[in-house]
């Protein structure tokens with residue numbers, strides 16, 4: 001059973017805020033609402049697309065509806081990779097982990113369709129033993145069932161796996177599943193969200209030695 005590194009997506013592997021921001025602004029423009037500042041959008045990411053659209057609507061005095069959610073989701077899924085890139089150093093970190101025998105997986109609250117489109121556009125098809133999206137299981141992060149379902153699909157086991165994420169939801173899901181969580185200090189979550197993580201990696205380059213320390 002190889003060691004398994006389970007990565008969060010938004011704010012951990014990829015800097016996706018520009019495309020999420022652009023899609024939210026297109027939604028707002030269609031509803032004759034002003035655009036958002038980047039920091040506002042970053043603060044809305046982390047609990048999946050429904051919570052994102054609900055928060056955006058609330059911030060612009062707009063009534064949330066299933067139609068708005070469906071429209072946003074279709075638009076974002078089609079255009080998820082226009083500006084989104086891997087964080088600097090992530091490609092090298094994934095390579096180094098695989099070379100050291102680690103298996104890789106993704107556990108994200110982003111819906112599975114948008115996740116697949118994005119990973120494919122970034123050339124990461126086939127890199128991950130499993131990809132658990134926000135709608136892949138009946139539950140999602142912070143529920144540990146999302147992480148455990150992803151882990152099972154990847155053929156991993158909790159004693160040989162580490163979660164890497166940038167949000168309180170990643171830490172909570174990992175703790176609930178009995179895995180250590182390494183906090184991605186380069187991501188969207190403020191440092192306070194690292195509470196309960198075993199350590200913070202300041203950069204993707206710091207990931208590989210930190211993971212090696214956790215599972216020698």
Ligand SMILES: O=C(O)COP(=O)(O)O
Nearest residue numbers: 009010046047048108109
């Ligand atoms: O879609 C979100 O809200 C967050 O996605 P993440 O779990 O990959 O950070």
Ligand SMILES: [Mg+2]
Nearest residue numbers: 008010011166
């Ligand atoms: Mg994240």
